[in-house]
Amino acid sequence: xxxxxxxxxxxxxxxxxxxxxxxxxxxxxxxxxxxxxxxxxxxxxxxxxxxxxxxxxxxxxxxxxxxxxxxxxxxxxxxxxxxxxxxxxxxxxxxxxxxxxxxxxxxxxxxxxxxxxxxxxxxxxxxxxxxxxxxxxxxxxxxxxxxxxxxxxxxxxxxxxxxxxxxxxxxxxxxxxxxxxxxxxxxxxxxxxxxxxxxxxxxxxxxxxxxxxxxxxxxxxxxxxxxxxxxxxxxxxxxxxxxxxxxxxxxxxxxxxxxxxxxxxxxxxxxxxxxxxxxxxxxxxxxxxxxxxxxxxxxxxxxxxxxxxxxxxxxxxxxxxxxxxxxxxxxxxxxxxxxxxxxxxxxxxxxxxxxxxxxxxxxxxxxxxxxxxxxxxxxxxxxxxxxxxxxxxxxxxxxxxxxxxxxxxxxxxxxxxxxxxxxxxxxxxxxxxxxxxxxxxxxxxxxxxxxxxxxxxxxxxxxxx
Numbered sequence: 475x476x477x478x479x480x481x482x483x484x485x486x487x488x489x490x491x492x493x494x495x496x497x498x499x500x501x502x503x504x505x506x507x508x509x510x511x512x513x514x515x516x517x518x519x520x521x522x523x524x525x526x527x528x529x530x531x532x533x534x535x536x537x538x539x540x541x542x543x544x545x546x547x548x549x550x551x552x553x554x555x556x557x558x559x560x561x562x563x564x565x566x567x568x569x570x571x572x573x574x575x576x577x578x579x580x581x582x583x584x585x586x587x588x589x590x591x592x593x594x595x596x597x598x599x600x601x602x603x604x605x606x607x608x609x610x611x612x613x614x615x616x617x618x619x620x621x622x623x624x625x626x627x628x629x630x631x632x633x634x635x636x637x638x639x640x641x642x643x644x645x646x647x648x649x650x651x652x653x654x655x656x657x658x659x660x661x662x663x664x665x666x667x668x669x670x671x672x673x674x675x676x677x678x679x680x681x682x683x684x685x686x687x688x689x690x691x692x693x694x695x696x697x698x699x700x701x702x703x704x705x706x707x708x709x710x711x712x713x714x715x716x717x718x719x720x721x722x723x724x725x726x727x728x729x730x731x732x733x734x735x736x737x738x739x740x741x742x743x744x745x746x747x748x749x750x751x752x753x754x755x756x757x758x759x760x761x762x763x764x765x766x767x768x769x770x771x772x773x774x775x776x777x778x779x780x781x782x783x784x785x786x787x788x789x790x791x792x793x794x795x796x797x798x799x800x801x802x803x804x805x806x807x808x809x810x811x812x813x814x815x816x817x818x819x820x821x822x823x824x825x826x827x828x829x830x831x832x833x834x835x836x837x838x839x840x841x842x843x844x845x846x847x848x849x850x851x852x853x854x855x856x857x858x859x860x861x862x863x864x865x866x867x868x869x870x871x872x873x874x875x876x877x878x879x880x881x882x883x884x885x886x887x888x889x890x891x892x893x894x895x896x897x898x899x900x901x902x903x904x905x906x907x908x909x910x911x912x913x914x915x916x917x918x919x920x921x922x923x924x925x926x927x928x929x930x931x932x933x934x935x936x937x938x939x
Contacts, residue, residue: 581668646680691841721769723810723828738778812841817848
């Protein structure tokens with residue numbers, strides 16, 4: 475007999491005189507008295523009553539069920555997770571059975587990432603994506619694979635992806651960029667049946683509001699200081715790079731920017747145009763950039779035949795002065811676009827020259843400048859110039875033209891002679907050395923000709939160049 479039991483077994487004599495074994499006690503506030511003909515049956519009943527009492531104290535109970543022990547434990551666990559939910563278990567089970575689709579075949583995340591990168595490398599080989607984009611895809615998917623090591627693609631849930639994208643508290647633009655790469659990867663997986671549903675639409679995307687007209691650019695003073703510095707730095711070998719990026723808006727990135735792929739033959743000083751081919755252009759569209767007069771002066775002073783556009787070990791050497799001059803990756807092109815718009819008052823023409831859409835210029839590249847700033851910017855000229863060959867000028871003798879009052883010599887058609895005592899400029903113009911009215915621009919302003927190269931020596935009657 476269990477001395478600690480709440481139920482006791484005793485002998486009891488019925489009114490008929492029969493002796494039985496009685497189980498008595500209290501259960502859930504009710505008195506229990508049951509008679510059994512044998513001691514064994516009484517002991518069995520007492521054990522049942524003790525179990526029921528124990529279940530009442532712990533919140534458990536005995537029930538007849540067809541569930542196995544594991545199923546009972548899972549059912550209890552599910553009900554525990556549903557505490558406080560507004561719907562019944564049957565509702566959630568019905569919803570899952572209606573909406574969930576098992577993946578056609580399971581694929582480990584590592585294998586899926588390898589397949590996706592292989593597909594992108596094929597696109598890269600076909601020149602469909604750029605090298606920086608390919609590098610970013612590899613880097614971001616390597617992080618994804620490391621974070622979810624040993625998982626399948628189907629194991630990626632909305633909550634786990636949101637947590638992954640928020641690691642390190644990235645900026646909103648960085649977050650959106652990472653989400654974009656994940657989106658294309660999960661779309662790739664969905665198309666191959668590795669996931670039944672793409673979770674990326676439920677992953678939030680940040681809408682970034684930018685203030686237009688406040689892009690980071692150089693002031694005129696900063697641009698002038700930059701160019702003056704590099705005229706004397708390392709014998710001016712950096713000048714062509716900065717002149718082309720700052721005064722023509724060529725994308726300055728190295729090793730994958732437009733400036734890296736630009737051939738010197740594409741810079742046509744005679745025509746005043748830089749030809750950007752589709753292979754060079756970031757947006758894969760050809761364009762022509764007009765060479766502004768100050769850029770022409772820089773390129774004549776530092777010709778590309780002598781000064782290469784990109785110097786050796788560029789990135790490492792550039793880091794030494796990038797911080798000093800605030801050389802962020804797009805500041806040179808942004809400065810050109812902003813100054814161009816201020817000078818010519820046309821975002822449309824700036825988009826053609828720089829190879830950006832008007833909306834992109836407004837959002838990311840435009841810093842409002844004044845016309846005076848733009849004029850000063852496009853007036854930045856080299857201080858140290860390379861000696862240029864003198865223009866070929868015909869030798870003009872003034873011996874045939876007598877001084878005032880002297881008689882004219884024969885042999886000359888008086889209709890073709892300038893008047894006696896004419897100014898040397900008039901004489902030169904008469905013989906076609908200077909531009910006349912036929913060369914005048916529609917505005918009425920005559921084209922400037924380098925008359926200063928014509929040095930007239932009246933004493934000996936000979937013009938020298």
